Amino acid sequence: MSYRPGVIERKWQAKWDADQLYRSKIDHSKKKFYALTMLPYPSGDLHIGHWYAMTPSDARARFMRMKGFNVLFPMGFDAFGLPAENAAIKSGIHPMARTRDNIVRMRGQLRSMGAMFDWEREMVSCEPEYYRWTEWFFIQLYKHGLAYRKKSPVDFCPNCNTTLAREQVWGDDRHCERCETPVIKKDLEQWFFKTTQYADELLRFDGIDWPQTVKTLQTNWIDRSEGASVIFKTETGRHDVEIFTTRPDTLWGATFMVFSPEHPLVDEITTPENKAAVDEYKVQAARQSDIQRGAVDKEKTGVFTGGYAFNPVNGARIPIWIADYVLMSYGTGAIMAVPAHDERDFAFARKYDLPIIPVILPEGQSEAVVGETAYIGPGVMVNSGILDGTKVNTEKGRKNPSIARVIDWLQEKGFGKESVNYRYRDWLISRQRYWGSPIPMVNCAIHGWNPVPEDQLPVTLPEDVEWKPTGESPLKLHPTWKHTTCPICGGPAERETDTMDTFMCSSWYHLRYLSPKFDKGPFDEEEYNYWMPVDTYTGGIEHATMHLLYTRFFHKALRDMGITEGHEPMTQLRNQGMVLGEDNEKMSKSRGNVIAPDVLVDKYGADAVRAYIMFFARWEMGAPWDSQGIEGAVRWVRRAWTLFTDPSAPGTASEETRRNLRRKVHQTLKRVTRDFENFDFNTIVSSLMELLNEMYKAREAGAVGSEEWEEAQEIYVKMMAPVTPHIAEELWTERFGKPYSIHTQAWPPVDEAAARDDFVEIPVQINGKVRDRVRVAAEASEEEITSAVMASEVIQKHLEGKTPKKVIVVKGKLVSLVV
RNA sequence: GCCGAAGUGGCGGAAUAGGCAGACGCGCACGACUCAAAAUCGUGUUCCCUCCGGGAAUGAGGGUUCGAUUCCCUCCUUCGGCACCA
Secondary structure (H helix, E strand, O other): OOOOHHHHHHHHHHHHHHOOOOOOOOOOOOOEEEEEEOOOOOOOOOOHHHHHHHHHHHHHHHHHHHOOOEEEOOOOEOOOOHHHHHHHHHHOOOHHHHHHHHHHHHHHHHHHOOOOOOHHHOOEOOOHHHHHHHHHHHHHHHHOOOEEEEEEEEEEEOOOOEEOOHHHEEOOOOEEOOOOOEOEEEEEEEEEEOHHHHHHHHOOOOOOEOOHHHHHHHHHHHOEEEEEEEEEEEOOOOOOEEEEEOOHHHHHHOOEEEEOOOOOOHHHHOOHHHHHHHHHHHHHHHHOOHHHHHOOOOOOOEEEEEEEEEOOOOOOEEEEEEEOOOOOOOOOOEEEEOHHHOHHHHHHHHHHOOOOOOOEEEOOOOOOOOOOOOOOOOEEEOOOHHHOOOEEOOOOHHHOHHHHHHHHHHHHHOOEEEEEEEOOOOEEOEEOOOOOOEOOEEEEOOOEEEEOOHHHOOOOOOOOOOOOOOOOOHHHHOOOOOEEEOOOOOOEEEEOOOEEOHHHHHOOHHHHOOOOOOOOOOOOHHHHHHHOOEEEEEEEHHHOOOHHHHHHHHHHHHHHOOOOOOOOOEEEEEEEOEEEOOOOOEOOOOOOOOOOHHHHHHHHOHHHHHHHHHHOOOOOOEEEOOOOOHHHHHHHHHHHHHHHHOOOOOOOOOHHHHHHHHHHHHHHHHHHHHHHHOOOHHHHHHHHHHHHHHHHHHHHOOOOOOHHHHHHHHHHHHHHOOOOHHHHHHHHHHHOOOOOOHHHOOOOOOOHHHHOOOEEEEEEEEOOEEEEEEEEEOOOOHHHHHHHHHOOHHHHHHHOOOOOOEEEEEOOOEEEEEO
8 A cells, every 4th residue: 555645644634633632731640841942923834944943843842742741832923023014015915914814824834744733722922812911011011110211322224114122133234133234323212121130140041951052142142241330530520420441450551531422421521622623523423333433443533522530549630532432332431541451542542642551560571661552461560559569360350369459449449349241231122113012101291101001901903004115103103093091190192103022022922822812811820830931942043142032031020020930931942953945055035945845745745854854954053955865754754654554474583583673673762762852853763764774674584473573663653753743643543553642652661671782793903993893792701802802813913923012992892902 | 353153975964971984864876677767676885006905084283092073282164143342
C-alpha cells in the first residue's frame, strides 16, 4: 500500500481536533510544562521561517508530553501593526477585516503543520477582549508611576509616520527596524515606560537558562558604567552644574568643561560677547543629524561660552565650552574635560589650545609629561592633592584604588557622590498610528492627563474612519472619537489619539494564553499558578533587545504590583537561526527566492517537510534552503512507511542479529532522548535514518517476527511521533493496531544493558598514527587490551622489534604506543 | 575601536568528557531492475602519491599533550551587536 501523506494527514488532523487531543487543562497530578514559541504577525501567509521556528518547538513539546509532562503549547496572533494599516490606505479594506481574514487563512496553514497547538487558548491581540487588558496594564503602570509623558527629541520614521523606541532604530545609518528608512529627530510629547528603573535588575540573569549571546546583547544595550557625579560651581551662572565621570580620580587634571549645545544652562553661562557665536553653533548642531554628529572620525568642533566654572577639588577657574561631541542624551549633558587622560578631550584641547595637565605618572617613568596622545594606562597619581601617590590600574569603578579613594573623599567633602550611569533609556511607547491598542488616557484643560476609569475599558478603536495617505492617524482626524469627558470633573476633555507600540501587546501575551476568555482580569490566577513561568521559550534572536527585554521589564513591573510572581517570565530561552534562500540570501519577494511551505506540503506532505526542517541545519544556526536536499527527508519517511507496512514473512534471524538490532534500537533511543533535551534536532533525524538503515539490514537477516523486531518497530514509531506525528499515528493505530493515540503514549525507557556494546574495536596508535584496530570485549581490562595489541602482527611489524616507551590504554576507546 | 558568534569534503552538516575526522543526508559516478525512463535497490565518493601500501588535511601559524575539530596564544575571513557614552 503506497504512502499517501495528504490523506493520512487530513484524516488525523481532523480526528485529533474532534477528540481535543491537544487540549491542555490543569492537572495537579502531573508536572506542568509551558512551551512557548513566538507568535506570528498575521501577514496572511505562513512563511517557511515560521515552520522553521515552530516545527522543532512543536516536536520538543510533543516529546515533553510523551515524557509525562502536562504540556501547554499555545498559539496566537500579534495582530496589531503597520502592514494592515498601510494596506488599508492603499486598498481601503479595514485593517480589522483584513486581519481577521488573514488569521483564518493562517490558522489553516498552521493546522496543516500538524502541531499540537491548543487552539482553545488562542489569543488575538487586536480583538477588544485582548486589548482591553493591554489598556488595563497601561493604567496599572501609570498608577504605579511607571508610565509618564515627556517632551523630548525622539526618533521618527518618516515612512511609517510614527515615532519609534530606541530599540527599533538600527544600524549605522539609524534606520527604522521595520522599513529600513533612516529616522529623523522630532521634538514631541510622548508616553514612556520607566524601563530604566529596572536597569540593574535587567542586567541580572540569575536562575534563567538563556543563551549567552542574548544576555550579552541585553547587557551591552543597557551598558551600565560606574563612576561619580560631581558638582561644579559656575562663575557666571546662578546654577551649579552636575557632571558624570567614570574617572573621578583625574579631577585634578580637569582643565575645562564641555556642555552639549542643547544643555539648558548654556544660555545662562554664555557672556554677551560670546552669544552670537554660541547661538550660531547651536543652530548648526541642531541642523546636523545624529549620524553626522555621531561620526567617530569627525573632527571635533566647539565654541567658548565666555563662562567659567570652578574645579571643586582645587578651586581652579576653568573655561566652559560647548561642543557637539557631548551628547545631551547621555549622563547630564555636560562633562569635565581631562585632556591628559581622555583622547577626545585631548584632541579638543590641542585644537583650541587649552591647557593639559597630566595627573597619572605611567609606571616606569620618572616624570609626567604631555605626550602625543592622552595616557589611558595604569600608574601613580600625581599633581592631585590628596590622591598623590595612589596607584591607578585599568579597572573600572571601585576596583580601581584611585577611584575608590577619590569617591570616598568627594562624598566626605560633599563635592560629589558615587554614581552609576546607563545608556539604556525609557521605552517610548506612543505611536501616531491607528492600528494599535488605544492609550486609555484623557486630557482635561483643568485636570490634565487622567486614565479612563477601568470599568469603562476597553477604549475601542472607531471603525468608521477614513484612510488617507496624509501621515496623520485616522484617530486624530476622526470627527467625534477623541471628544470625551474628564474622569475627574465630567467636563469636556480629549482622548489620547496615539496608540501603543505593538511590543506592548506582546509583552504579556504569554499570560493571556492562560485564560483567553477570562473577563475578570487579564488572566485567571488559578491558571497562572499552575502554568507559569514559561519553561521553554523559542524564537528569533532579533528580539534580544526589543521584545525579550520589554517582556522581562513588564514581568518585573507587574511583580512589584503584586500581579505576577517570580523574577522572570521565561525560565529557558532558545533561539533558532534563519532559513535563507537557495541563493544564500535572505528570503524576500523582491529577490524571488521565497520557499512556500504550502507548496511543499502539497508535494511531499507535512511530515516530510517537518523532518527536513529539523534535519537540514543546526537549529540555532540556520542554513540556506535546498530543494533537492528535502528529497532525503522524503525518502526517509517513505522508507519508514515501506518497512512498517510491508508484510514481510517472519524469518529466522540469528541470536546475534537480534541482539545487535536491540542494541542499536536502545543506543538510538538514548541519543534521540538526549538530543531532544538539548535541542539538537538535526541529529535526531539522522539517528533515526541510521537506525532505519540498520532495520532494513536486520529484515534481510530475517529479524521480522522476532520479539526484538516487534520492540524495534514500536520504539521506532514512538521516536518518530514528535517529528512526523501523522505517519506515526497511522502506523501505530492502523498498522500495528495499538491503542489510539501514539501521542499520549509514554516515551520508552532506555534499556542501558541492551544499549551496551559487548565488543569494541579499539584503534591502536603508534606515535599518534592509527596503525591497527583490535577487537576486544567492551569490559576488557587494561592488561587484556595490551596483550591483544601486542598479539597484533601489524603492530609488531610497525614496532620493528622495539619496546614501547609508554603505553596509554583508554578503556573502550583507544591504545596509544610511544616508541 | 570594543563585545559576541562562526570558519570541517562539491553542498547541508556529524564527532556527548582531549581519544578512529567526515556519521546522516544532498549531489555525483557506476551497477541492478526496465524495451526505455522515472521511481526503487545496491556499490563507491576528503585530497595527493610510486594506489595489496603510504602521506596530508577541520581558516593560517605557533603552543600544551602519548594524542587537539575540541584547550591556550597570535593572526585572517565572514556575520551580528555597540560605538565621540564622558
